[in-house]
Amino acid sequence: MGKQTLHLPLFETKEAKGKTIYKLFASTIFVGILLIWLYRLINMPSKGESGRLAWICMFLAEICFGFYWIITQSVRWNVIYTYPYKNRLSLRYEENLPDVDIFVCTADPIMEPPTMVINTILSVMPYNYPTQKLSIYLSDDGGSQYTFYALLEASQFSKYWIPFCKRFNVEPRSPAAYFQHDASNLNDKVFAQEWFNIKKLYEDMKSRIEASIENGSIPNEIKAQHKGFSEWNTKVTKQDHHSIVQILIDGRDHNMVDMDGNRLPTLVYMSREKKPNLPHNFKAGSMNSLIRVSSQISNAPIILNLDCDMYSNDPDAIRESLCFFMDENQGHKVAYVQYPQRYNNATKNDIYGNIARVTHEIELAGLGGYGAALYCGTGCLHRRESLCGRKFSEDQTFEWNNKLQEKSTYKTVEELEEASKVVANCSYEEGTQWGKQMGLLYGFPVEDIITGLTIQCRGWKSIYYKPSKPAFLGVAPTILDVALVQHKRWSEGMLQIFISKYCPFIYGHGKIKLGAQMGYCIYLLWAPLSVPTLTYVLVTSLSLLHGIPLFPEVNQLT
Structure with a gap:
């Protein structure tokens, strides 16, 4: 070099x-x-x-x-466009790449079927990144044992899926999206045989999950396979249940390997405590619980958060994002990197405006030019410290090595699970700054937008990165009533910000540039x-x- x-x-x-x-x-x-x-x-x-x-x-x-x-x-x-150089990153930092925690949020097993959720999980497990540095967390606000069961099945299937993806460099790495390809184009006999074997494993797994949901119960022989099923009893409901944290794959364990003998990423199921008489603060509450639970287990300095219906479409997305965080001259200023939201089911004429070409190609890139890219709630990589309320300072230094994970090596899985349950309890946030100065802010339907604004007002910069190849693909509303409800929620939530103390012209005065204040108001109005x-x-x-x-x-x- x-x-x-x-x-x-x-x-x-x-x-x-x-x-x-x-x-x-x-x-x-x-x-x-x-x-x-x-x-x-x-x-x-x-x-x-x-x-x-x-x-x-x-x-x-x-x-x-x-x-x-x-x-x-x-x-x-x-309008400013950014271009990372992942090859330079590999040349300089391949041996010192930071740990990354990946958060996936789901809330309703009916609206968000468990098979869809695990496809998102399985799309991020085979990233072109050291697996021992990856930890994937699923937050299930629905508290569904079927979602837990689906994740358990995914943990077993990943032993075959990860090596298959990396051995043949297949894309996309969501099994559902990948197996939509026509098998008649498979000319290589070795690859074709592997393709059919993996597809059969996937279809069998999918059938078992869907059969359990349809029957309304999980077979006792399956429940006997994992202690986690004992968390569910007759008292557990969607709106009333205790904290549940289960480590399905312990990435610290050198014996937890895939079929090629390579280490597996850590995989954790979490369902935070819910009580009918206590506010749960929707997705913001879920994300804040994930931040705390992950701090007990892996505490990675970088966090990627995804919605359960938005799978990873680019196995190099993490490496590209790290170019912004680890740049020697400007990286210390970056709080988060936001990708545009792209969909794999947009209608031909895009009658509901899901593609939003002007927004994604011009306006969001323009806000990024001020160092004030919007945080859109999914497809975003965060610096943990900035997300947890730390103010930016020019003389601050960052350690990419994870010292807490070294300490957690001496704890058993059971000890980590019990410690994590405590920070996922409803009572944990009482009298703290969570939801106010730490984590995602509470009290707004668009918690992501207001959180991004407060991070920037603490001195951090944010980057909007629109790669030529979509890094993530999600599911867009294709029914009028669903689209209207979504846009109503966005519009009302953003107006609420404008008329609150967080109005960019007031809260952001002297903290972010005037152009950024005006840019925010494009959406708030x-x-x-x-x-x-x-x-x-x-x-x-x-x-x-x-x-x-x-x-x-x-x-x-x-």
């Missing part, structure tokens, strides 16, 4: 092409907006004339549209923007019916 390579950055940023041309174009739009406002003022009907109220409503709506357009320019004038939109639609229609002119006639423009 040459000296020149040692000094090259692990990532670089580049401005989007056509920036100057776009600014000229935007300037003409701004002039047009000013002329529209001027036209309304000059031609406003006098007091007592018919149509005056309609003109006032139109003028107010157009002012709202104009100011919202100005806000959007804060990110469209500053989604809900109130519906008012001028509805006004514009109704006023123009009613004015047409009553013969009230609102726009200049053609002969007035010539």
